[in-house]
Amino acid sequence: MAIKSLSIRIEEELLNKLHVVADYEGRSANSQILILIQDCVEQYERQHGKIK
Structure with a gap:
């Protein structure tokens, strides 16, 4: 499976909070x-069927 990159814009405060949650879960932010x-x-597919 090919790995692709995705760039997003995110406010610094939200990014900092993401890092706190990720650290708590023992994961990287990525x-x-x-x-x-x-x-x-998965939630979408449960409601609407598998995405092809």
């Missing part, structure tokens, strides 16, 4: 964001 995206996609 890994925490991937978990959140995966959860979002």
